[in-house]
Amino acid sequence: xxxxxxxxxxxxxxxxxxxxxxxxxxxxxxxxxxxxxxxxxxxxxxxxxxxxxxxxxxxxxxxxxxxxxxxxxxxxxxxxxxxxxxxxxxxxxxxxxxxxxxxxxxxxxxxxxxxxxxxxxxxxxxxxxxxxxxxxxxxxxxxxxxxxxxxxxxxxxxxxxxxxxxxxxxxxxxxxxxxxxxxxxxxxxxxxxxxxxxxxxxxxxxxxxxxxxxxxxxxxxxxxxxxxxxxxxxxxxxxxxxxxxxxxxxxxxxxxxxxxxxxxxxxxxxxxxxxxxxxxxxxxxxxxxxxxxxxxxxxxxxxxxxxxxxxxxxxxxxxxxxxxxxxxxxxxxxxxxxxxxxxxxxxxxxxxxxxxxxxxxxxxxxxxxxxxxxxxxxxxxxxxxxxxxxxxxxxxxxxxxxxxxxxxxxxxxxxxxxxxxxxxxxxxxxxxxxxxxxxxxxxxxxxxxxxxxxxxxxxxxxxxxxxxxxxxxxxxxxxxxxxxxxxxxxxxxxxxxxxxxxxxxxxxxxxxxxxxxxxxxxxxxxxxxxxxxxxxxxxxxxxxx
Numbered sequence: 131x132x133x134x135x136x137x138x139x140x141x142x143x144x145x146x147x148x149x150x151x152x153x154x155x156x157x158x159x160x161x162x163x164x165x166x167x168x169x170x171x172x173x174x175x176x177x178x179x180x181x182x183x184x185x186x187x188x189x190x191x192x193x194x195x196x197x198x199x200x201x202x203x204x205x206x207x208x209x210x211x212x213x214x215x216x217x218x219x220x221x222x223x224x225x226x227x228x229x230x231x232x233x234x235x236x237x238x239x240x241x242x243x244x245x246x247x248x249x250x251x252x253x254x255x256x257x258x259x260x261x262x263x264x265x266x267x268x269x270x271x272x273x274x275x276x277x278x279x280x281x282x283x284x285x286x287x288x289x290x291x292x293x294x295x296x297x298x299x300x301x302x303x304x305x306x307x308x309x310x311x312x313x314x315x316x317x318x319x320x321x322x323x324x325x326x327x328x329x330x331x332x333x334x335x336x337x338x339x340x341x342x343x344x345x346x347x348x349x350x351x352x353x354x355x356x357x358x359x360x361x362x363x364x365x366x367x368x369x370x371x372x373x374x375x376x377x378x379x380x381x382x383x384x385x386x387x388x389x390x391x392x393x394x395x396x397x398x399x400x401x402x403x404x405x406x407x408x409x410x411x412x413x414x415x416x417x418x419x420x421x422x423x424x425x426x427x428x429x430x431x432x433x434x435x436x437x438x439x440x441x442x443x444x445x446x447x448x449x450x451x452x453x454x455x456x457x458x459x460x461x462x463x464x465x466x467x468x469x470x471x472x473x474x475x476x477x478x479x480x481x482x483x484x485x486x487x488x489x490x491x492x493x494x495x496x497x498x499x500x501x502x503x504x505x506x507x508x509x510x511x512x513x514x515x516x517x518x519x520x521x522x523x524x525x526x527x528x529x530x531x532x533x534x535x536x537x538x539x540x541x542x543x544x545x546x547x548x549x550x551x552x553x554x555x556x557x558x559x560x561x562x563x564x565x566x567x568x569x570x571x572x573x574x575x576x577x578x579x580x581x582x583x584x585x586x587x588x589x590x591x592x593x594x595x596x597x598x599x600x601x602x603x604x605x606x607x608x609x610x611x612x613x614x615x616x617x618x619x620x621x622x623x624x625x626x627x628x629x630x631x632x633x634x635x636x637x638x639x640x641x642x643x644x645x646x647x648x649x650x651x652x653x654x655x656x657x658x659x660x661x662x663x664x665x666x667x668x669x670x671x672x673x674x675x
Contacts, residue, residue, distance in 0.1 A: 141249055142280050145300065150222020150273035153236065153268045156307045158564045159314040161243070161264025166321035167208060170377045171467060172257040174243035174264055177216075179206050179376045181246035188539050188641055195422050196371065201324075214239070216270075225276040232267045232276065240265020262437060269671040273305050278303050280656060297675050318545035333501055336403075338436055338489045341413035344645075345434060348415070349598035354607045356569040358554030362597070362607060363415075364431035366491050371498055372420045372429055372512070379466050379519045383502040387488075392525030393458040396448025401501055408484065409438045414483040415506075417605045419546050419593045422509040426551045426649035430573060430603050435506050436489030441479045443486065458525035460542075462533060463505055463517035471517045472533035474505060474543055475525065482508050482576055482577050483603065484639050486520065508603035509576030511544040511644060540642035548574040548633045550582055550608075550625035550649060557651040563658040569609035570649075574627035578602030581626040584610045594623075602628065609632020614655045622650045 165173035171180070183191070183206070194202045217239050219337065225232025243261030247253060278300040353362035383403050391398040413436050420429035450456035453476060461473045478484045484507040488495055495501040500518030507515035513535045528542050536542050550572035555561055572579045578599060583591040597607035610620075624633045637647035 138501065143223050146222040146224075146226035146232075146276055146277035147219045148222065148304070149225065149272055149279060150220070150232070151215060151313075152275060152304055152307050153222070153272035154218035156271045156311045156314075157216070157236075157240070157264035157266075157268025159264075159311040160267040161260040163314045163318035163321065164263045166318045168256050168259060170379075172247050173224050173259045173377070174240075174247070174261045175210050177250060177257070177261070178210055178243055178375045179203070180374065182206065183212075183376075184249070185373045192422060192640055194452065196424065199428070199464075204669055207349045207376060212342050216414050219464065222276065225272055226280055229273065229276055233272060236269045236272055237265055239256050240268065251268050251470075252466075254469075254608060262414045275300065275307070277302055284398050295321040309670060326380040326381040329497070329501075333494050333497070336383055336488075336494045336496060336502070338492070339401050339407055339411050341436060342410040344414040345413040345415055348600050351598035352600050352607070353670035354569065354595075354597045354609050356554065356607070358556070358608050359569045359607055359609075360553055360571055362432060362600070362604075363608055364433055366433070366493065366496055368500070369431040369433060369499065370420065370429045371580070372467060373424055373518065375467055375656060380497050381466055381502055381519055386502050386521075388503065388520060388523065390443065390447050392523075393463075393470060393527070394449050394456045396563075397446070398445050399443070400411045403455040403488070404651035406438055406503065409442065411483060412437060412439055413489075414482060414485065414603065415600050416483070416485075416506055416508045416603045417575055418506065418512055418516055419549075419573065421513050421540065421544055421644050423549075423645065424640060425549070425637070425645045425647045426651075427577060427645075428573070430549075430551075430605065430675065433491050435473075435485055435487040437485035437487035437503075439508065440484040440505065440507070444479060444523075444525075449475070449479075451476045454479065458527060458530065460526050460528045462522075462524045462526055463520055463532060464522040464524070465517055466519045467520045469517070470533040471505075471514055472528065472531070472542060473505070473510065473515050477515075484508070484515075509546055511546055513540060514544045516541075523611075537644060543642045546573070546575045547644045547646060548572075548577070548579075548625050548627045548631060549645075550579075550623045550633060552584075552621060552623050552651050555621075555651065555653050558594035558653065561614060562656050566612045566614045566655075567609055568612045568621055568623075569607065570623065571605045571607055572623075572625035573605035574625065575603050575657075577631075579606045580627040580628045580630075582606075582610075583626075584612075584621060584623050584649055586620075586621055588620070591624070614653075616655050616657055618652065618654050620652045624648050 158579045161174050161209060178622035198205045221232045221235040240261050247257040386403050388401045415434050417432040423429035452459045459475050461478055463471045472598055486503050487506045488503050503516045505516055516639035520558050551570045553570040568584055572582050582594040584594055585591045594608040599606055627631045634646050635648045639645055
């Protein structure tokens with residue numbers, strides 16, 4: 131049989147699809163290498179992901195957080211890779227039919243990456259280079275592979291001979307492209323690691339100073355040690371993280387600077403970390419909460435923070451709060467990646483322990499939580515108070531400037547609402563009838579919790595026992611002993627803060643300034659556990675009957 135005649139008419143398109151994917155991989159690898167030389171945020175995947183986050187409707191973003199939690203960035207990245215693969219396949223198959231059109235589609239995708247990079251905060255023209263370099267590389271590889279895959283058989287050639295040679299040539303080109311991609315990817319990783327080595331080393335060398343104003347010991351009764359309840363102090367690896375950074379910034383503490391300027395600043399300041407540490411150092415326990423936290427949600431955590439009082443720095447710069455005639459009512463914090471958060475100046479300077487923190491639970495801030503310096507302001511949701519990777523503080527007014535999230539339908543001012551959560555039993559749990567510990571946490575930062583109540587199946591509210599208070603800026607654990615009867619039951623919880631305000635039962639979503647409502651869980655109580663013999667000593671043989 132003639133070999134040429136036996137070739138499937140679909141084969142060139144299959145080879146075209148392979149060509150497109152290999153070309154995209156080569157382009158992406160070279161783009162990552164170029165991004166390592168520019169900045170990690172200029173990577174096409176990171177830039178496009180950031181642009182998607184910037185333009186995602188609030189409802190969609192909240193849905194993603196509910197569905198995927200802190201893995202939402204990974205899901206977004208994987209989604210971008212899937213779309214990129216689909217476009218690469220389409221470009222390769224189109225190139226088989228019309229080579230210029232396939233290359234043009236590759237170019238459009240590269241220009242999209244460049245435009246996304248230029249749209250990011252703090253972008254410069256250099257941020258477009260990785261996408262453009264990757265696009266040119268992908269177009270060149272696509273051209274070579276498609277030409278090899280679709281080269282016609284020369285006239286007079288032996289049947290099948292030219293096709294066999296082309297397949298071998300195509301295979302060699304694919305292998306060469308994959309080798310170049312792997313080399314570029316490895317070089318990009320090493321260059322990126324080298325670029326962040328200074329930051330990693332600076333954190334390893336950073337020794338936390340002793341606090342001039344140490345926090346008092348956590349009261350012995352603050353942690354009730356009920357199984358299933360969140361620990362009073364949240365370990366750093368377990369502390370929630372909600373932000374827009376697809377790549378965690380790794381800032382070198384040795385080169386970090388903070389600039390304080392703007393309206394009403396009589397003496398602008400630019401401080402490095404050494405100069406910041408020369409100020410009195412304060413230690414304080416503060417619970418942080420994300421405004422995206424649904425009723426009963428996980429985005430709350432409590433830590434011991436070490437830092438410098440922000441109000442003292444502002445006064446040093448000559449700033450006066452609005453209540454004392456100051457012209458600025460908003461403090462705009464800017465991150466190294468361009469994120470902006472707006473905080474009421476009055477709240478920062480009203481006497482609460484608003485900190486520029488560099489320590490968290492006895493260690494330097496983890497990179498994911500803002501090393502070397504972040505803001506922590508008790509009583510406000512994180513999106514208006516907890517800027518990570520801090521680089522700038524600018525005094526302005528709420529009328530003059532809308533920070534990042536305010537431009538996306540969130541409230542400009544966002545005090546934390548009184549909330550409580552049932553940690554145990556979990557929803558749909560099946561405890562045996564009898565005494566069941568119903569327990570959890572409640573918070574009302576900067577007001578404190580004075581009372582927590584639980585009810586079963588809409589019955590009367592029963593007061594729970596509270597763990598000892600560690601000031602007004604942290605959550606409190608609580609527990610209520612429930613004599614559970616068999617059947618399906620619904621448990622609800624509500625808290626009262628120290629101003630006397632009772633947590634509302636009116637249910638509302640997170641937008642624009644935080645969710646409201648009572649947390650409820652439904653459980654299925656089984657029969658009472660039958661009493662049995664006490665446990666035998668470990669390793670002992672059962673007694674003979």
